[in-house]
Amino acid sequence: MTDLATDICGIPLAGPVLNGSGTFDALAARRVFGDALVEEFPFDCYVSKTITMNPRPGNPPYRLWETPSGMINSIGLPGPGVDGFLERDLVGLSELGVPLIVSVMADSAEDFAILVEKVAAREEVSGIELNVSCPNVHSGLIVGEQPSETEALMKALRPLTSKPLIVKLTPNVANPHEVALAAEAGGADSVSMINTVKAAAIDPVSNRAWLGAGAGGLSGPAVRPIALAQVRAVSSVVEIPVIGMGGISDAESALEFILAGARVVAVGTENFRDPKAGKAVTDGLPAALERRGFGSLDEAQSATLA
Amino acid sequence: MTDLATDICGIPLAGPVLNGSGTFDALAARRVFGDALVEEFPFDCYVSKTITMNPRPGNPPYRLWETPSGMINSIGLPGPGVDGFLERDLVGLSELGVPLIVSVMADSAEDFAILVEKVAAREEVSGIELNVSCPNVHSGLIVGEQPSETEALMKALRPLTSKPLIVKLTPNVANPHEVALAAEAGGADSVSMINTVKAAAIDPVSNRAWLGAGAGGLSGPAVRPIALAQVRAVSSVVEIPVIGMGGISDAESALEFILAGARVVAVGTENFRDPKAGKAVTDGLPAALERRGFGSLDEAQSATLA
């Protein structure tokens, strides 16, 4: 059996498969599936749903729309707010047996700083992902669209913690590598990508926008070719590791991201089709590596794409 | 039978269905299908493949990759160059019995100007589409990514002809409406959108980039939700009409674009699946309009999306 052990920003991982933020609520899953969820936890590292300063109800329904080979969501970051999360949820998440990355997002650099400090202070937390790219929240400027804004934000947050800071990039820009380079220059330890692609749908009956929030973000296999292009463009210019995602549905597609330059991968929408999708990806990796002629995960991670 | 007659930038059309540039070679189709191609021509207006200054061989193979509900192409604008096109192809295209829009693209404003002047001089030509968005040609700056560049280009070209100038927008920007507003400010008569979305694929055998040119553009139903969002974002801010496209595969999806704010639509990738796809869209429109409660095409065109 091929050894899949690896690491991301110094966090040791039993394998290269994370979940995409917001696509797997481990606490709800434990309620539904019982302790089997923990015993067979499908990811090598758990990324929380994006946490905000204050509790948020999320966007009005409808929040989902199925598309050809994908879906649009407009969830709007419902959640208990950072304090509720740290008080109530973190304990449960620390029982999962895998390293924990907490995703945070705020409207201002000041609030981002508060979130980072509060979250980093907790020893259960191995890393922090900065969501500067959510298309479903009306927070005015999307920091992640501007390299200069991204760099400034990173410079402000970097001194606050020695824990890994991961910047989640938006795909909705002309040149994601510029934003990635800015994140790196500002001190980011890693970039994760892609977040969802801006998308819309029309109600088949009422002729109005289907989504309660008007528009949302596209995910699933439909966006995989877009994600692969962006992962490749970014990983070929930055030194920091890339967490690749966008439409990964099996080991083969996960390996494509690694060949495109990602160090590790995350499974998002596929979790909705199969609660154990993360495990299915991991289980398929040794054979997928072999089919493509790699003796180890490391070989594939260090392959460079011609 | 519902009357589908409409117009785009003053060009009267028997119906609202165009082809996407580069997705239907009417001259080749006539060789293959004979005169039936002309007798049952599937579009209400024909848009040529993008024409360049000089003949181009196009990109090395492979140029195609099938994706979940879509495809990536990296064709690279092969063609006879503007003079070859005007000498040899235009006569054949003028026999199609529908208005003709010629798509052009150049590396510089000067060359764009030459193309526009040469093409506009021909009476067979009803309008000119400016392709400032092709992801498959390495021409340095993609004009269509910068609102200021787009506006400057338009201001340079506008005085050269009174024929309609249509700007084909790239989807690979954070805010397509800014580019659209710039095109409008520069004097464009219409914007067409979306061109293909930057995408990549990995060779399943060699672990290299599959496409000869490294990357390409995604099209087909997979991108439809992205196109709908962009058409909506653009049409809600510009006054000029929008030509909507991106994954249209039937009358229902065509109508979604009209509800999102497009005046007319174009069929691209679906032509590859069905050579008469344009006609299938047109034929299905009356029933689709009725299903959604519209008495006429015009009613749908003037509906505003809540």
Add this chain to the structure above:
Amino acid sequence: MRAEPADRPESPPAPFGRRLCEVAESRLAGGYRIFTLIDETGPVPAPGQFFMLAASGGWAGEEGRPYLPRAISHARFQEVPDGGMRLDFLIDEVGPGTSRLAAMKPGDQCWVAGPFGSRFSLPRQLNEDAAGAILVGGGIGIAPMAVLRRELVDRGIPSRSLLGFRDQAHSGGVEELFGCDEIRLAFEDGSAGHKGYVTDLLLQLLEGDDSRSAAVYSCGPPAMLEAVRQICLQRDIPVELALESPMACGYGACFGCAVPKAGGGYLRLCIDGPVVRGDGIASAMAGEPAVD
């Protein structure tokens, strides 16, 4: 008799992951279709619970839809002597997902995850004074009502079922899923039973009855559910509704199935429902797709 309505009975955890189950049968039932899966590993599902289903081959039509699994309530279960269960589902073909499920043939495989979600309470848990249960079902919503009715019969709890349909085509499954005891039908087109809405029957019943001893359960189209909810709220009658909402995952992962709560905010219908108390939500019509 307890002083306070107790919690609902607990439902067992669902097997983690999804599993392939074989299609044993598929048959027309009026305008609907009933198909049967053989589930060898799942626990006995409770009334109101649902499964996420996806045909294992060709789950994707001409255009990459259906892509996500579809939430479907079970309409009946029967334990099989040599282990496992027969699960019946009642399907209304409204789009690519339900059509693909309905097209499965015996021997085909179907991905199954679940059972998921909350179950109906027992009448005494809903209302300590309950004398029995009133079940109000409409259209495809008769499926969970049929399961609840069976459980009540098994437990010896009296129930009366009021079932409403637009027309004969939208009444599939009644004969097969319901016994003939204590059932009253309403057809909007007057083709059988009472001509009109099922809520007419409910109102008749509640007028004759002592409302204080009623416990109402309902599943059906949003407009019907909201009418039932209003009738009960106005009379202070405890009511549980099985709602629908677009779902991607069914187990709390996507936050997509939001339904507005009574006090503001949203619940996740897949884990906080699909069975909710009438006074717990803002409306039965807000979280539903705009289907007629």
Add this chain to the structure above:
Amino acid sequence: MRAEPADRPESPPAPFGRRLCEVAESRLAGGYRIFTLIDETGPVPAPGQFFMLAASGGWAGEEGRPYLPRAISHARFQEVPDGGMRLDFLIDEVGPGTSRLAAMKPGDQCWVAGPFGSRFSLPRQLNEDAAGAILVGGGIGIAPMAVLRRELVDRGIPSRSLLGFRDQAHSGGVEELFGCDEIRLAFEDGSAGHKGYVTDLLLQLLEGDDSRSAAVYSCGPPAMLEAVRQICLQRDIPVELALESPMACGYGACFGCAVPKAGGGYLRLCIDGPVVRGDGIASAMAGEPAVD
């Protein structure tokens, strides 16, 4: 006898659009599969031409692929007394598209566009001194060779067929599609016929023969085609090859099927091919997907 090799015979225009044809039969043929469509409106296809095929239901697997139609050469046609044609196709299941086509059952419908592309020339058109034809086929590439051979038999033109296979599993269809006259087989694994490459047989034949009277036709894996091409070019023997390349449309619309021309630039294989002269292209291996 004409002084100059003439143009290829013209192929009739394809019906504009695509049409539904019924699957009449589907059967295993060694490691391959042969299925039969009833085409009621298309013209008789010429040897070398191909069709774009897509199963009409479930053309899209778990993940929205296959999405585009697939280019498939016909392997045989037979006019049906009451109008129309039986079209046989030989299928190698290498991915989602060919697998879905192979899974079609009698009575299923299949979208068909075509026949498309160029046909093989007749021997005298290729080489005015031709005494007959040498057909070199490999693997799935025996399909167009079989059609060409039948035409030559019908026209009374002598031909010899050399067919090469990796192993028995990759030799499906030989018995059914070829008569037993003048056929020589090569198997790389030595399981039958000559042990080795079909090009060995070709070399033997050309050594014995007067090369000046040869006209060679070939279809098969890229490496085999390139070997045949080199053998012929070196000996100045006119050769026509039926190539493959990824295709989206099949009728010249997408410019995706580029194959490098001898003098630089690219041809569109769907309309300038799939049958090309050996000296017209830069290599038989450049426009092919990287399949083994």
